Amino acid sequence: MADVAAAAGVSKITVSRALAGSPLVSPATRERITQLARDCGYKLNVSARNFRQQRSHLVAVIVEMTPSSDRTMLDPYPLSLLGGISQELAEAGYGVLLTTRAGMASSSVRTADGVILLGQGVNRDSVKLCDEMGVPLVVWGADDDGDDHVIVGSDNVRGGASVAEHFLAIGRHCPVFIGDSDHLEVAQRLTGFVNALAEHDIKPLFSKRVGWTMDSGAEAVRSMIDRGVQFDAVFAGSDLLAMGAIRGLEARDLKVPDDVSVVGYDDIPLGLAFTPPLSSVRQDWHEGGALLARKVLALLDGKPAESQKMSTALIVRKT
Amino acid sequence: MADVAAAAGVSKITVSRALAGSPLVSPATRERITQLARDCGYKLNVSARNFRQQRSHLVAVIVEMTPSSDRTMLDPYPLSLLGGISQELAEAGYGVLLTTRAGMASSSVRTADGVILLGQGVNRDSVKLCDEMGVPLVVWGADDDGDDHVIVGSDNVRGGASVAEHFLAIGRHCPVFIGDSDHLEVAQRLTGFVNALAEHDIKPLFSKRVGWTMDSGAEAVRSMIDRGVQFDAVFAGSDLLAMGAIRGLEARDLKVPDDVSVVGYDDIPLGLAFTPPLSSVRQDWHEGGALLARKVLALLDGKPAESQKMSTALIVRKT
DNA sequence: TGAACAAATGTTACCGATGTCAAGGTATCG
DNA sequence: CGATACCTTGACATCGGTAACATTTGTTCA
DSSP states (O other): OHHHHHHHOOOOOHHHHHHHTTSSSSSHHHHHHHHHHHHHHHOOOOOHHHHHOOOOOOOEEEOOOOSSSSSSGGGHHHHHHHHHHHHHHHHTTTEEEOOOSSSGGGGGHHSSEEEESSSOSHHHHHHHHHHHHTOOOOEOOOOTTTOOOEEEEEEEHHHHHHHHHHHHHHTSSSSEEEEETSSSSHHHHHHHHHHHHHHHTTOOOOEEEOOOOOOHHHHHHHHHHHHHHHOSSSEESSHHHHHHHHHHHHTOOOTTTTTEEEEEEOOOHHHHHHHSSOOOEOHHHHHHHHHHHHHHHHTTTTTTOOOEOOEEEEEEEOO | HHHHHHHHHHHHHHHHHHTTTTTOOOOOHHHHHHHHHHHHOOOOOOOHHHHHHHHOOOEEEEEEOOOOSGGGTTTSHHHHHHHHHHHHHHHTOEEEEEEGGGGGGGGHHHHHEEEEOOOOOOHHHHHHHHHHHOOEEESOOOOTTTTSSEEEOOHHHHHHHHHHHHHHTTTTOOOOEEOTTTTTTHHHHHHHHHHHTTTTTTOEHHHHOOOOOOHHHHHHHHHHHHTOOOOEEEEEEHHHHHHHHHHHHHHHOOOOTTTTTEEEEOOOOHHHSSSSSSSSEEOHHHHHHHHHHHHHHHHHHOOOOOOEEEEOOOEOOOO
């Protein structure tokens, strides 16, 4: 920077200001310095700036990256979220520091200016984090009552309700819900589904499944059919369960969607390629990531940020 | 640090050395200083250290995070790789700076001490990267002849050969390969498969499919059967294709594995949950990530690093 | 006993940018 | 015309560590 300053015949600080876009330097000098800096191939020393400003321009994103019993590893959403986060942060001059919970002790991570927590839901870890680091925190997931973090997530209640409305609109009156109600997000989908149906005095059946696999979905419908349970629509808490349910229906010679309608949740890419193409509730993960990023940036900027629910869209295909 | 030094009655530099584990300080003082630092709640200012040492202790990992036509978004491998990378780097005191190609211009990224490139294959972008940043580069993917980068990837040729050997061992003599041979890694699987069979004077059939979906796999076998082509084994370039193939066979009343054996590639979690449980070639992505990380760390340390192929394991389940 | 040497600790300077405060120059106003 | 305010620019100090070199202390051996 000293070199550029010398070449331009000004002082270092003027160069600094010119390149940082400070309004304190005249347009003419800024132009000249910018040009000169380019010619010299000058690159700002980010470490020096970060040091001086006592900020790292980094936001830590905590993700679970080991394939686990949970389904998160199976579908594309973590990467889509990361894509949205990364893009939005990059535009603001921030970088994404990726970590697992285990890696949080690492010194690199402690320098982060903010934290985004993905996939863990809202648990006490997040609180610990926030306290330990004393840094803005934003969480992805379902909103747990009585939690004062900034939470971004999709509107599972509304998503569930939209499926109920769809079923009613196409004349279905004996719907079933399949899924793991212990999972907070799934529970909210169920709530929305149940409440919307209640307005028409319909009480859906509920088949609780703890797994997220196709087999689990197939088994759910097979056992219901074999027990003589009557139903004409299935809303599954996830797409894989829905696909399994369809296979299960086929195995009992029921036609989808003629005899039974099926709707999944998440609209994973596989759903489009499935036979028949799966109807599902879509969440825009990329946008969700961008939203998370914007919240942290706002907080970093000293502005307030509120929790927000993202809208969902029911994609009706062939089931 | 000055405070700790004062409390311990030594100079700053001694504290610095003690905490950094330098052999220059006596064990007794180190012990005392370490204890004192803990008591004071002293935290190293990482930015200051990075600045002084002219290193960021960050490794940039370039990933494609937007759901695209490619299948990468569908399966868990990017996150598994990231998990391995992250864990290994964290242990060495490095952090993971996640970026897309688009985000590489971002100033935060330019500070990285090293780069790991995922999922793009070895193309000229990587070269550009390396030149632009002048930092160690390691690439994940298939080894392209005449490329002098450090490349880590699984041994696709060996993986393909192992499937061939398996088919021969169980008495199959008319195998088919399904997959997109334009994809370098798939092409290598095919090569290994073909070569291993050639040693027994068998020439497999080849059904080229550009997609990665189940439908594509189903369509492949259906069209072959309908054209009267005879075969008793299917090796698919990916698990989804294999699953599709199984459904296609079932649709034509062929039993798996009695009439036709099917083996996929990647051993995605879904394969285990599939009915019947899918046989597949497994790659250890977590270990692959760790390996990538170790290569970069070696290069950062000034040590040489060589390209390396990871072994694969054929998991025989019920197909 | 004293020179030579090793181990442990200290002194000084510096990494490269930027916030603070001061100073030079120009425009505006009574 | 002089004074005040404003707009640009600069000098200096500083962020918190650490490398290089200097110094002290203790040890060994002729």
